[in-house]
Each structure stands twice: as structure tokens, then as C-alpha cells.
Amino acid sequence: MTSRIRRAICEQLPQLENIYHALEVPAKKQLSAASRPLLQWTLPATVAQHENELLESVKSQQFDATYIEQVRVVPSAGRTAAKVEFQLQPDAFATHLLQAGEATTVSPSYADKHVVIEFSSPNIAKPFHVGHLRSTIIGNVLANLYQHLGYRTTRLNYLGDWGTQFGLLALGVQLKQVSDAEMRTAPIETLYNAYVEANKAATENPALAQRARELFSALEAGTDDAMTTQWQQYRHYTIDELTAVYERLGVQFDSYEWESQYSQSEITEVLTKLRTAGMLQGEHDGREVVIVGQRRVPVIKSDGSTLYLARDIAALLKRQRQLQFSRMLYVVDNGQADHFNALFQTVTALDNSLNNKLQHVKFGRIHGMSTRQGKAIFLRDVLDEAREVMREKRSNSATTKENRSMNDELVCDVLGVSAVLVNVLKQRRQRDHEFSWDQALQVNGDTGIKLQYTHCRLHSLLDNFKHIQLAEIKPSWQHLTQEPSDALDVLYELARxxxxxxxxxxxLEACVLVNYLFGLCNATSRALKRLPVKQERCLEKQSQRLLLFHAAKRTLHRGMQLLGLKPLNQM
Ligand SMILES: NC(=[NH2+])NCCC[C@H](N)C(=O)O
Incomplete structure (x- = not known):
């Protein structure tokens, strides 16, 4: 970590606010073979008018010589912005990045900023489709990033359990005489089957359709205690099952919300607010609509029941009261862009303190992610398929055959999940994406398997030398400069x-981190080839190389965790 060095720079330049995160290690192509380590700050356009003043004030500073050797300012020229180069004390640089043992970081804290991330949010009794998978995976990484950077975070899952389909669900449970035991063991699938059956029955028989509507009204009104309790039970079971699947994906939530939890009374409050603000209008058919720009978006149906937007408004206002967030992110597919526009415009009109705090983190579609039988209805099916494909691949491979690890089932699961996760995360999120098992599973391609494989190689190398006390070895810049350039390549990658x-x-793009990790793995693999440890006779050289690989493993491990992967030691 270069956190101490960054701190030393920032402390000397308080007038620049916090440039901690704007300090960058240049890209490889900008570094010459003989380069000394650098951190550079490119002046952003916002301060360009004060360029001379800023550069002068930087030049006149005395920086802590333990970390900073020299400062060079480069004024803007043509299209290239001005920058300041901080030439670092190389041993301090190497030490901060490579020292084994407890690392103390002194990065800035953003604990006063509370970021709420709503993601995953599937609907019960409907398939957990690939869009929900993408939301789950992306939302989790974003929450991890914020948390890692010192923000306060809350992870929310807003489960859809409301609307007329819920009446059908209740009907299906009655028609199929679903037992509590069935519900307990496989709630998601049982509810889904009940829904499908009731849907079919209600299309053929209007009396049943009517019955479903009545059941929903009773539920919404909360008049039937037995039914209310029963549904609460079902919600619990559903969360239990979801939690188990999320666990395989390395995902956790701070809280689960249900659409149904935004009950009549809260919605009534919202409607009153909207009406007072002159934003609500009744239509002649009994519907109520909010006026958003040119659009009239319905919030209440003609039979008086609430719509998606009404519940989202109520939910958002309540979250603002209870969580007092500084930012609220909704990780939901592109298809709901209109809905979120309407939501944000409505609530900011009601309360302008919400301006600039709300964001719809959109993403495109994934095609082709299904099981080989051609269907993937539930998330669990996709993950099970990933595990199966991985198992087959491993049983065909000669090397893994003798090398079977103890817990093969778990290894296959982790590898399968890693393949899916990384394949989804390496795409820019707005782009539609064609999923292919072949591509996702290659060891040599840019895949989750590559990340796991590199981590395992590093682990096994370090494990062979665990008798060497790395924490007692002092990293040496001089040593690194005498090695083939692959050693410095790894060091600079670590610094990035x-x-x-x-x-x-x-x-808000996980692919930035994913691509970095691919680069780190590639640099590490080249270094593993060019800087052998076992065959090396010189003890000093050996231990310096181990330090480098130890740091590479530590960074890769951290990065993989941020992506939601469980780094393996053996595969
Ligand atoms: N606050 C929200 N509306 N979040 C998104 C919910 C997504 C919804 N359950 C769906 O699957 O379509």
C-alpha cells in the first residue's frame, strides 16, 4: 500500500483539498526502464484557471524526505493537462508495497458518508432471472468497493411480493394444498409452481380469477389474520433459501425489505404529500396519476390498489428518514430506466434535499446463460450448472486427477461461481453480453479461473517456503532493479x-478492477517464470523474490474478495 506516502503528500498540500485518490502511478508505457518510482497528479479541468498559482505553491513546499525525493511540475501544453510528479524514495516505496506482516493503512475515511445500495431484488414466485443475477453480482462489488474505501454502507434487498400475482399465488397454494413442510424445504420453487398452476386455472375459469383478486384484497387489507401470518412464514422461508444461494455467491445483505411492507397507511401519507404539492391527479376511470414532466404515471389503480411506483416512493422516503443516506444506488436493469426517472423526479420535487443523491445504476442484458438442458429458471440452477461443467472439465484433465483436493465438491462450486461472476463483471455494465460457458471457463483467457489459478500457484510456492520468516526481511529496491524487468513490473502493478x-x-464499473486483476495475474505469471525461487542458490535473492510473490498474493486476494470471490489455495 502506498497510503503513507500519499498521506505525506496530502498533508503538505492541504490547500488542494484531498488529492489522495487523484495521485496515480503512471501506466507501464509511460515508465522508462530506468524510472524511479513516481506518483503523479494531473490537474483536473476544474482547477485549470489556477494552474500557475497551484504549480508555484507545490514547488515551494518542503516534502517529507523519507518518502518524497523530488517534485517536478509540468505546465500544460496544448491538449495535455498540467501535472505534478512526485518522485518517491525508492526504498520507502518498495517497503510499503512489499513488507510482509501487519500492514497499517492510513487512507482517508468517509465514515460520515452513508451509501445505501439496493440490489438483487427478485420477485418471489417468479423466476430469479439473469437480470437479477447481474444486479446481485454488480451490486455486491459496488458495496464492497465503498466499504473497502471507508464509506458507511447499507446493503438492501427489496423483494417483490406484491401486486395481483400475489393473489394468484395465494390461490395456487390453496389449490395445490401445499403443505408447510414443502414450503419449508423448497419455498421458491414451491411458490413458483403454485403460481404457474393458479395462473393456468384462472385463465380457464373466471370464477377462480375472481377468487384470486379477493384473496389479494384480503391480504392487502390485512383482514385475514391466519392468511397474514401464513404469508409472513413464507417470506421467512424464502429469505432462508435465498440466503443460502447468496452465500455461494459471497453476497450478504444488511436488510431485506418487502414491497408489501409499504402498507396502505404509508402510501396514504405519500398520496397526501403528492396531492398537497399539486402533483397528483385523479383520472376519470378512478386511477390516480403523478405528473412527471409531460408524463402521467399511474400510482393507484382504479380499484384503489397501489402500484409499483407508489410503493417505491414510500420506500424511498422512509429510507431517507431512517437511514439518512448521502447516496442511494439502485442496481436495476436498463429496462426500468423510465420507472426510476419518474421516481427520482417525483421525490426530488417533494424534497429537494434528495437532489444528486439518487442514482439508477443500469445494466444491459445477458444472453445465453442457461443450463445445457436449455432452461435456467432459478439462480440455483445456474450455479449448479456451473459446478457440473467444472466437475466434468476437471475429471477430463490429467493433472487434476492425481491432484484431487480434499473437498472436491466445494472446489468445483467455488470455481464454477468464479467463472460466472468474473464473466459477468468483466463487461462494461451497460453493454448487452453474450454468455458462453466455454469462454467463462478458460484457464488462459481472462476468466475467474485464471484469477483462482494464479492465486493457487502463489499459495503453493509460498507454502513450500513457509519456514522463511518473511516478516523479518527488509524489501530492497536495489535488489529489484538488478532483477529482470518482470520484477519491477509486478511492483508497479501492486502500486496501482x-x-x-x-x-x-x-x-461504478467493476470491470475496471477486474481488468486490473487480469493485468496483475499476467505480470505475476511472467515473473513466476523469469524469477525462479526453488532453483535460486542465493538466499538473499530467494527471499526477496518470495517477498514480491507474497505481496502479489496479498493484493490478488484482496481484489478477488472485493469481487465477491472466495480465493482458493488449491484447485
Ligand atoms: N426499488 C426497486 N424498484 N427496485 C427494483 C426492484 C426490481 C423488481 N423486483 C423486479 O424484479 O423487476
């Missing part, structure tokens, strides 16, 4: 970790 984590968060 923080900036890519930051950029990934800024752009």
Missing part, C-alpha cells in the same frame, strides 16, 4: 491497486 479500486468505485 488503490487507484483502480478508486476508479472502479468512481465509475
Amino acid at each position: 491497486f488503490e487507484q483502480f479500486v478508486w476508479q472502479s468505485k468512481e465509475q
Whole structure:
């Protein structure tokens, strides 16, 4: 970590606010073979008018010589912005990045900023489709990034359990005489089957359709206690089952919400607010609509029941009261862009303190992610398929055959999940994406398997030398410069970790971090080839190389965790 060095720079330049995260290690192509380590700050357009003043004030500073050797300012020229180069004390640089043992980081804290991330949010009794998978995976990484960077975070899952389909569900449970035991063991599938059956029955028989509507009204009104309790039970079971699947994906939530929890009384309050603000209008058919720009978006149906938007408004206002967030992100597919526009416009008109705090983190579609039988209805099916494909691949491979690890089932599961996760995360999120098992599973391609494989190689190397006390060895810059250039390549990659984590968060794009990790793996593999440890006779050289690989493993491990992967030691 270069956190101490960054701190030393920022402390000397308080007038620049916090440039901590704007300090960057240049890209490889900008570094010459003989380069000394650098952190550079490119002046953003916002301060361009004060360029001379800023550069002058930087030049006149005395920086802490333990970390900073020299400062060079480069004024803007043509299209290239001005920048400041901080030439770092190389041993301090190497030490901060490579020292084994407890690392103390002194990065800035954003604990006063509370970021709420709503993601996953499937609907019960409907398939957990690939869009929900993408939301789950992306939302989790964003929450991890914020948390890692010192923000306060809350992870929310807003489960859809409301609307007329819920009446059908209740009807299906009655028709199929679903037992509590069935519900307990496989709630998601049981509810789904009940829904499908009731849907079919109600299409053929209007009396049943009517019955479904009555059941929903009773539920919404909360008049039937037995039924209310029963549904509460079902919600519990559903959360239990979801939690188990999320666990395989490395995902956890701080809280689960249900659409149904935004009850009549809260919605009534919202409607009153909208009406007072002159934003609500009744239509002649009994519906109530909010006026958003040119659009009239219904919030209440003609039979008086609430719509999606009404519940989202109530939910958002309540979250604002209870969580007092500084930012609220909704990780939901592109298809709901209109809905979120309407939501944000409505609530900011009611309360302008919400301006600039709300964001719809959109993403495109994934095609082709299904089981080989051609169907993937539930998330669990996709993950089970990933495990199966991985198992087959491993049983056909000669090397893994003798090398079977103890817990093969778990290894297959982790590898399968890693393949799916990374394949989804390496795409820019707005782009539609064609999923292919073949591509996702390659060891040599840019895949989750590559990340796991590199981590395992590093682990096994370090494990062979665990008798060497790495924490007692002092990293040496001089040693690194005498090695083939692959050693410095790895060191510079390690130094870039923080900036890519930051950029990934800024752009809300996991692919920034994923691509960085591929680069780190490639640099590490080249170094593993060119800097052998076992065959090396010189003890000093051996231990310096181990330090480098130890740090590479530590950084890769951290990065993989941020993506939601469980780094394996053996595969
Ligand atoms: N606050 C929200 N509306 N979040 C998104 C919910 C997504 C919804 N359950 C669906 O699957 O379509």
C-alpha cells in the first residue's frame, strides 16, 4: 500500500483539498526502464484557471524526505493537462508495497458518508432471472468497493411480493394444498409452481380469477389474520433459501425489505404529500396519476390498489428518514430506466434535499446463460450448472486427477461461481453480453479461473517456503532493479491497486478492477517464470523474490474478495 506516502503528500498540500485518490502511478508505457518510482497528479479541468498559482505553491513546499525525493511540475501544453510528479524514495516505496506482516493503512475515511445500495431484488414466485443475477453480482462489488474505501454502507434487498400475482399465488397454494413442510424445504420453487398452476386455472375459469383478486384484497387489507401470518412464514422461508444461494455467491445483505411492507397507511401519507404539492391527479376511470414532466404515471389503480411506483416512493422516503443516506444506488436493469426517472423526479420535487443523491445504476442484458438442458429458471440452477461443467472439465484433465483436493465438491462450486461472476463483471455494465460457458471457463483467457489459478500457484510456492520468516526481511529496491524487468513490473502493478479500486468505485464499473486483476495475474505469471525461487542458490535473492510473490498474493486476494470471490489455495 502506498497510503503513507500519499498521506505525506496530502498533508503538505492541504490547500488542494484531498488529492489522495487523484495521485496515480503512471501506466507501464509511460515508465522508462530506468524510472524511479513516481506518483503523479494531473490537474483536473476544474482547477485549470489556477494552474500557475497551484504549480508555484507545490514547488515551494518542503516534502517529507523519507518518502518524497523530488517534485517536478509540468505546465500544460496544448491538449495535455498540467501535472505534478512526485518522485518517491525508492526504498520507502518498495517497503510499503512489499513488507510482509501487519500492514497499517492510513487512507482517508468517509465514515460520515452513508451509501445505501439496493440490489438483487427478485420477485418471489417468479423466476430469479439473469437480470437479477447481474444486479446481485454488480451490486455486491459496488458495496464492497465503498466499504473497502471507508464509506458507511447499507446493503438492501427489496423483494417483490406484491401486486395481483400475489393473489394468484395465494390461490395456487390453496389449490395445490401445499403443505408447510414443502414450503419449508423448497419455498421458491414451491411458490413458483403454485403460481404457474393458479395462473393456468384462472385463465380457464373466471370464477377462480375472481377468487384470486379477493384473496389479494384480503391480504392487502390485512383482514385475514391466519392468511397474514401464513404469508409472513413464507417470506421467512424464502429469505432462508435465498440466503443460502447468496452465500455461494459471497453476497450478504444488511436488510431485506418487502414491497408489501409499504402498507396502505404509508402510501396514504405519500398520496397526501403528492396531492398537497399539486402533483397528483385523479383520472376519470378512478386511477390516480403523478405528473412527471409531460408524463402521467399511474400510482393507484382504479380499484384503489397501489402500484409499483407508489410503493417505491414510500420506500424511498422512509429510507431517507431512517437511514439518512448521502447516496442511494439502485442496481436495476436498463429496462426500468423510465420507472426510476419518474421516481427520482417525483421525490426530488417533494424534497429537494434528495437532489444528486439518487442514482439508477443500469445494466444491459445477458444472453445465453442457461443450463445445457436449455432452461435456467432459478439462480440455483445456474450455479449448479456451473459446478457440473467444472466437475466434468476437471475429471477430463490429467493433472487434476492425481491432484484431487480434499473437498472436491466445494472446489468445483467455488470455481464454477468464479467463472460466472468474473464473466459477468468483466463487461462494461451497460453493454448487452453474450454468455458462453466455454469462454467463462478458460484457464488462459481472462476468466475467474485464471484469477483462482494464479492465486493457487502463489499459495503453493509460498507454502513450500513457509519456514522463511518473511516478516523479518527488509524489501530492497536495489535488489529489484538488478532483477529482470518482470520484477519491477509486478511492483508497479501492486502500486496501482488503490487507484483502480478508486476508479472502479468512481465509475461504478467493476470491470475496471477486474481488468486490473487480469493485468496483475499476467505480470505475476511472467515473473513466476523469469524469477525462479526453488532453483535460486542465493538466499538473499530467494527471499526477496518470495517477498514480491507474497505481496502479489496479498493484493490478488484482496481484489478477488472485493469481487465477491472466495480465493482458493488449491484447485
Ligand atoms: N426499488 C426497486 N424498484 N427496485 C427494483 C426492484 C426490481 C423488481 N423486483 C423486479 O424484479 O423487476
